[in-house]
């Protein structure tokens with residue numbers, strides 16, 4: 001295979017890896033958002049749900065074991081997603097050291113610029129979020145096992161934290177919107193007839209996710225969850 005074809009094949013593999021891992025991560029956030037809405041059903045329902053997640057895979061897996069497998073798969077997906085992004089970005093830069101004065105596809109460059117800003121915001125958020133609600137180091141009142149109490153005391157009166165979540169969730173919404181847009185491009189779903197539906201679908205899905213996630217901190221601030 002010529003070096004041009006090898007580079008093309010490897011770019012396609014990286015795009016496929018980015019799309020598959022992106023879909024997996026997207027599936028996780030969708031499930032997580034839906035699960036979080038249980039907070040509105042009260043402490044016992046949310047805590048029972050969190051406990052149930054630790055029982056998944058029984059009796060083959062012991063308590064919490066399957067969760068660790070799922071965490072491993074998610075982490076691997078994240079590493080591949082980041083690796084493919086970095087590699088494709090560096091390759092694009094190397095291939096075009098001087099930017100085009102005029103490009104026929106401004107949308108494509110606008111999309112990648114947005115993703116490069118929102119991606120790191122989400123990464124920093126996830127690290128803070130794990131310290132906040134999973135391990136508790138960034139939580140003023142962490143109670144292991146009491147997910148409901150941790151959510152309420154983690155947001156109530158902590159407006160800076162709530163603000164940081166709002167910023168991160170808006171970044172996530174933009175990232176997902178542009179990610180879905182890129183996925184459609186990668187899959188070749190690019191036709192003037194379908195494009196308006198494609199964009200509306202990506203916008204509706206991302207908005208649903210952001211609103212669903214925001215419903216919890218906003219619910220705590222408004223006293224609907226206490």
Ligand code: HEM
Nearest residue numbers: 029036050071126129133134147151165172213214216217
């Ligand atoms: C307002 C929005 C969110 C709330 C209220 C929330 C709440 C929580 C809570 C309470 C936990 C701990 C669950 C437990 O210990 O059983 C958790 C874990 C987690 N969250 Fe979120 N979350 C939010 C948004 C997000 C977003 C946007 C992401 C990803 C981009 C995310 C990723 C994770 C991850 C990776 C874990 C660790 C799961 C595990 O290891 O068991 N969360 N979240």
